[in-house]
Amino acid sequence: MSKTRWGVVFVAAIAVAGLATAVSATEHEQWPVPGYKSVQPQEGNPLPELISGYWFRTAEVRALQDDDFENPGFLWVERGEELWNTKDGEANKSCADCHGAAEESMKGVGASYPKWFEPLGKPVNLEQRINICRENNQKAKPWKWESEELLAMTTYIKYQSRGMPMNIDISGPMKEWWERGKKEYYQRRGQLDMSCANCHEGYYGHKIRADTLSQGQINGFPTYRLKWQKIGSLHRRFRGCNKQIRATPNPYGDDEYIALEVYLAWRGMGLPVETPAVRQ
Amino acid sequence: MRTGVMVAALAVSAVIGGAAIxxxxxxxxxxxxxxxxxEHAIPESLTGKPGDPEKGRKVFVNRKLGNCLACHQVSALADEPYHGNVGPSLDGVASRLSEGEMRLRIVDPKVVNPDTIMPAFFRSTGLHDVLEKFRGKTILTAEQxxxxxxxxxTLQ
Known part of the structure; x- marks a missing residue:
């Protein structure tokens, strides 16, 4: 599994970072950390190399993500597993009743979202797909965005793709949503008049105060954020980013956010899924 | 006051002569x-009078106002933690730029460089999807x- 693959690098990185901390307490860790890993972008991607947000975080945060027993995101993986096997709705069916073992049936699924959903004539992300299944097949009420249940199920399903490369299909009708997401990505917004690209394409690796800007890759979502003290969805992060630049946040699951998610999934194609990732 | 600006500007043009108006x-x-x-400088004070450097230091550091240290480093503010490095160091900035050049770069740096990441601190127009409570407002007041x-x- 991914742990053994990345383990050697982690140990080296932690050792070096630890040394740097010892030398100067005020000087915070500098990016790039020695031994960071990157992935070659596919054609047309404006980034010269794809780097997970993992490598922009401190050695302590990285170590927390790497230890499945310490990683607090696993509380949601476990909760998701319970829900997977719990009967619900008027149909009185569990996810497992139809899909069997998630380790088998959901392997690779999370890595391919958002995906075109013909009945709605638009792409849906994993959270939306889960709720569609609840309504249509379990005859259950959809879970609210950011509810413990929806976070847990999304995390559990995405976790079944951990270590697998992000792999979204932007062919056919998805192309239009990709275009729309790209437009969103480069649109300056808010009183601070910044686009996603301003920070995450132009200045990744640089510091905004104490925080190191990442490429804004989404391969770790849902992600446990130390700042939140819990796991959160990608759309929660979008909303936070919007508010930071004093722009109006969109509602959860909004078309603009889905388009942006499509575009970002494409920008990170090839990066390994890290759910549940840990970030600052 | 405004008439004063115009007269001064015309005087400068006259000195330079026909080559550059x-x-x-x-x-x-x-x-x-x-x-x-x-498109290079705002020579005159926005308020008609000079600012207060002590107050300016506070605005500069305050995370809800200038928050200039988010991106810039200043050695004279070494006691303040966490200077970002998205923008250049401002050590000696007053030796490199005139007061009017600094003013334009704070008021609306996109006049100088349309692609800059730096926000315009005294412009409320031409913005997209601004959070309601900030709509129609500038990040800093003219006085700030x-x-x-x-x-x-003071950063010579």
């Missing part, structure tokens, strides 16, 4: 009209802009 553009924001000369300039002038 200073291009002036007037902008009104929050009821204040200021003049951009040659002048205070920051007064502080920057």
């Amino acid at each position: 200073a291009a002036e553009r007037q902008v009104t924001e929050q009821g204040i009209t200021y003049t951009i000369v040659d 802009v002048e205070d920051v300039i007064a502080f920057l002038k």
Whole structure:
């Protein structure tokens, strides 16, 4: 599994970072950390190399993500597993009743979202797909965005793709949503008049105060954020980013956010899924 | 006051002569009209008077106001933690830029470089999807802009 693959690098990185901390307490860790890993972008991607947000975080945060027993995101993986096997709705069916073992049936699924959903004539992300299944097949009420249940199920399903490369299909009708997401990505917004690209394409690796800007890759979502003290969805992060630049946040699951998610999934194609990732 | 600016600008143009006439553009924001000369500088104070460097230091550091350390480093503020490095160091900025050049770069740096990541600290127009409570407002007031300039002038 991914742990053994990345383990050697982690140990080296932690050792070096630890040394740097010892030398100067005020000087915070500098990016790039020695031994960071990157992935070659596919054609047309404006980034010269794809780097997970993992490598922009401190050695302590990285170590927390790497230890499945310490990683607090696993509380949601476990909760998701319970829900997977719990009967619900008027149909009185569990996810497992139809899909069997998630380790088998959901392997690779999370890595391919958002995906075109013909009945709605638009792409849906994993959270939306889960709720569609609840309504249509379990005859259950959809879970609210950011509810413990929806976070847990999304995390559990995405976790079944951990270590697998992000792999979204932007062919056919998805192309239009990709275009729309790209437009969103480069649109300056808010009183601070910044686009996603301003920070995450132009200045990744640089510091905004104490925080190191990442490429804004989404391969770790849902992600446990130390700042939140819990796991959160990608759309929660979008909303936070919007508010930071004093722009109006969109509602959860909004078309603009889905388009942006499509575009970002494409920008990170090839990066390994890290759910549940840990970030600052 | 405004007449004063015009007269001064015309005088400069006259001295330079026919080779280069200073291009002036007037902008009104929050009821204040200021003049951009040659898309390069705003020579006159927005308030008509100099700012206060001590107040400017506070505005400069405050995370909800200038938050200039988010991106810039200043050795004179070494006691403040966490200086970002998205923007250049401002050590000695007053030796590199004139007061008017600094003023334009705070008021609306996109006049100088349309692609800059730096926000315009005294412009409320031409923005997209601004959070309601900030709509129609500038990040800093004219007075705060002048205070920051007064502080920057101490960075020789």
